[in-house]
Amino acid sequence: MNLNVARFSLYEYQNQVWTATAESGTGIEDLAKPDYFANIANKLQQYDRICVRVDTGEWYVELLVVACGKNWAKTVVTMQVEFNESVNADEGRDAVFDLYSVVHRGPHCKWSVVRKADKEVIKEYCGTKSEAQAWLSSYLMTL
Numbered sequence: 001m002n003l004n005v006a007r008f009s010l011y012e013y014q015n016q017v018w019t020a021t022a023e024s025g026t027g028i029e030d031l032a033k034p035d036y037f038a039n040i041a042n043k044l045q046q047y048d049r050i051c052v053r054v055d056t057g058e059w060y061v062e063l064l065v066v067a068c069g070k071n072w073a074k075t076v077v078t079m080q081v082e083f084n085e086s087v088n089a090d091e092g093r094d095a096v097f098d099l100y101s102v103v104h105r106g107p108h109c110k111w112s113v114v115r116k117a118d119k120e121v122i123k124e125y126c127g128t129k130s131e132a133q134a135w136l137s138s139y140l141m142t143l
Contacts, residue, residue: 017049024055028080031063034072041073050075058083096140102132113139 022031030036031052037044044050050063059082063075100122105112111126113136122139126132 015045015047015049016043017051018044020050020052022052022054026054028059028061028077028082031061031075031077034074037068037073037075038071041068042070044068044073049078096143097136100136102129102136104129 020037037050044065046065046067048065050065052061052063053059059080061077061081062079064078065073065075067074099116101114101116103112103114104110105121105124109121109124111129111132112124113122113126113132114120115122123132123135126135
């Protein structure tokens with residue numbers, strides 16, 4: 001016996017993948033309560049997936065909706081990641097930011113961005129220090 005073609009389709013046509021951001025103080029165990037998703041349960045259907053992250057960055061969970069009604073949803077955890085510390089995007093940015101310095105190189109070159117490792121000038125001719133720092137921030141986003 002073969003699978004009937006009518007029973008085969010792309011996931012996107014049958015179910016949805018949702019993203020939810022839980023407020024700080026929410027625990028993973030709270031997501032298992034059927035009333036946690038009460039106010040959005042009418043949008044869900046069986047086999048939808050919900051990717052949940054918490055404001056503090058302490059954990060990330062993927063849920064599968066196994067049953068739902070107009071004001072409740074029963075979910076099971078299909079994937080769970082708990083971080084030892086909260087994720088702080090600024091920490092990574094600051095570490096990369098520390099690889100460069102913003103220095104004044106005289107009236108001609110003005111404010112410049114210099115890579116500390118090899119003293120290579122990355123950007124020069126910035127009128128102010130804040131202009132050079134803004135350029136560096138923008139540059140680091142492209143890396």
